[in-house]
Amino acid sequence: METTGKGNVDHKLQAMCIFITTIGEEWFGVTERPVRKESARPNWWEHKISQLRQELKTLKFRAASEEERDALSELRQILRRKLITVRQAEWHRRKGKERAKKCKAFITNPFSFTKRLLGQKKSGSLTCPVEGINHHLNITFSDPLREQDLGPCEALVKPPELVVQFSTTEPTLKEVKEAVMAARSSSSPGPSGVPYRVYKQCPKLLVRLWKIMKVIWRRVRVTTQWWPAEGVWIPKEEDASNIEQFRIISLLCVEGKIFFKIVSQWLTDFLLKNGYIDTSVQKGGVPGVPGCLEHMGVVSQLIREARESRGDLATLWLDLSNAYGSIPHKLVQTALTRHHVPGTITNLILDYYNFQLRVTTGSLTSACQCLEKGIITGCTILVPLFSLAMNMIVKSAEVECRGPLSISGTRQPPIRAFMDDFTVMTTSVPGCRWLLQGLEWLISCFKPTKSRSLVLRKGKVANRFRFALGGTPIPTVMEKPVKSLGKVFNSSLRDSDALLQAKADLRSWLTAIDKSGLPGKFKTWIYQHGVLPRLLWPLLVYELPMSTVEMLEQIISQFLRRWLGLPRSLSSIALYGHSTMLQLPISGLSEEFMVTRARELMMYQDSSDTKVATAGILVKTGRKWKAQKAVDRAGARLQHNILVGNTAVGWAGLASFPIPHYDKARGSGVWFRMRSEQRWRKIGGSRRWLCTNKAPGQGGSMPNSENSPGQSSGDSNPSTSSSSSSLYTTFSQAQPICSAGD
Secondary structure, eight states, X not given: OTTTSXXXXXXXXXXXXXXXXXXXXXXXXXXXXXOOOOXXXXXXXXXXXXXXXXXXXXXXXXXXXXXXXXXXXXXXXXXXXXXXXXXXXXXHHHHHHXXXXXXXXXXXXXXXXXXXXXXXXXXXXOOOOHHHHHHXXXXXXXXXXXXXXXXXXXXXXXXXXXXXXXXXXXXXXXXHHHXXXXXXXXXXXXXXXXXXXXXXXXXXXXXXXXXXXXXXXXXXXXXXXXXXXXEEEEESSTTBOSGGGEEEEEEOOHHHHHHHHHHHHHHHHHHHHTTOSXXXXXXXXXXXXXXXXXXXXXXXXXXXXXXXXTOOEEEEEEEBTTTGGGOOHHHHHHHHHHTTOOHHHHHHHHHHTOOEEEEEETTEEOOOEEXXXXXXXXXXXXXXXXXXXXXXXXXXXXXXXXXXXOTTSOBOOSEEXXXXXXXXXXXXXXXXXXXXXXXXXXXXXXXXXXXXXEEEETTEEOXXXXXXXXXXXXXXXXXXXXXXXXXXEOTTOOSHHXXXXXXXXXXXXXXXXXXXXXXXXXXXXXXXXIIHHHHHHHHHHSOOOHHHHHXXXXXXXXXXXXXXXXXXXXXXXXXXXXXXXXXXXXXXXXXXXXXXXXXXXXXXXTOSSHHHHTSOOOOOOOSSOOHHHHHHHHHHHHXXXXXXXXOOOTTSOTTSSOOOOSTTOOXXXXXXXXXXXXXXXXXXXXXXXXXXXXXXXXXXXXXXXXXXXXXXXXXXXXHHHHHHHHXXXXXXXXXXXXXXXX
């Protein structure tokens, strides 16, 4: 490689990729796509079944005398019994083979198997000729006005002055390593054929790539090897077949993705430190911010307040048509220039966006199409570029009208965006029309049929107001409900329909798992890592009482007892408890629901966005259990632990188990300590844990010495103390079972 890889940086990078693919092919071989085998010949059992059926058919139509009929009838009965026995044996053989095949697929990739078993929301195959695909790509990505300047626009707001300069130093080896290690190893390689795993396992190749990146950074021009892109059609709907029902995900060169991943991190830090992206308006793509939850929480709270206080509210959910592929490159250049991004960075990004895209579907491959407009999906710098462009447009359009005023006294912005999902909210219909007119003038790619409108007058849904985009009316939620960021809004403004759907989905998932033919322990794993995370999202976004959650948990418990071979009389404490001698790695739905809703409340209260933190968002969970009271109790107990300090536990010495200080925790550490305390006390329940949580890099924390029920403070029985300390010692290293939702 040292001898061959001489010359300019383009030749070095190309030679390195060729060496990697060639040596990998020689050492590890090439895995070809499996070819569907022809139908196998019938086995012995199938041949025997066919033979018995033929004999029965022969005896049925055989001419016989009166004396032979009884014997023939008895002979047919014998053959029928043999046929039934052989068919049962063949059925058991097929079922055993299917079970073995499913078990092998589950062990190979359990998450992929779970996704296929529980059903994919989006599926289908594209049925379109090559000519139609080429025509669609030409219309989508061609822009004859690509080199034409946008011209001055007084409507665009002026960003604030520069505070922190953009760092133009060369990428360091540490940054390159972090970008590679953060990428998924299962990510598909691009046209170069080199996956991330090669650079993760070969540090010397990574150092060579870093040296090549420094040369590219200094010359401010990307290599031509990063321009080709392989596209893949991804369905947007279930049972999709039309080309309009698909979107394109591009497979780019891994080396270019690593390089621009570093640029993306620098650009994001620069924009956030200078306040160029308003997180109250654009919450998509901001690291460390639960933007989806905050966006949806504020919208739901404003609608709830207008309904309960009999107020007025006009809401629009706007959908962009081909959101990422419709942004002109000149708009990206204008956004970067107006926000004081150095010209070298801007030129480097625009030079990278000279992609040559071709799309493959099945055995059909389209012609190469030059990407003259749009931000290509699959690119690592897509998020900050799109967020910056949309933030500039939204901030320019929101001056037309003020946003609604929440009951807490906080004035919310009139336009909220989560990447390409826009929500317009005002207290009057004319103000909403002004905002819609400003957005339509700045963005001309809205899709009216996918957008929705909702108008509340005196707390009730009014159907006499209509909005339009380009002369096409926008449907109301009374005509068609809208699903925004995973939550469905309909004309009733209630969550009863969504909860019925969640219950039906739960039953269908559990039934599919029950009929999968897998062993019981595999079925339980699918529930823990497949069903539970899917079920927690609707329980998080909708108003659900604790009694309904307990009813859903009863349905789950029935299936779990059957899969694990447990008696029906086994209590939920033994099934989900953490203080029993035999602890099963299963999380109870009620406990996870309480932890999730408590975490949601803390996210709202501790949000870095002041408009979210002061919005007074309520987390309603019914009368049986309230999230606000549980969080207050957990916080009070943690403050009490700070005053008490470290105490002696069992036979260990004083301060043998250091307790992390809640008052000194920052960021996620606050939530971790709060979650540990909530799980310890079962979030206000009566059951208690005998295990401890350990924060990353911290020691374990033991419970405060409290009197158990029925034991007085003066009880000093040695045997009781000894047994308690032994219990604490036994379970001091036990870890609570947390789901993926935590």
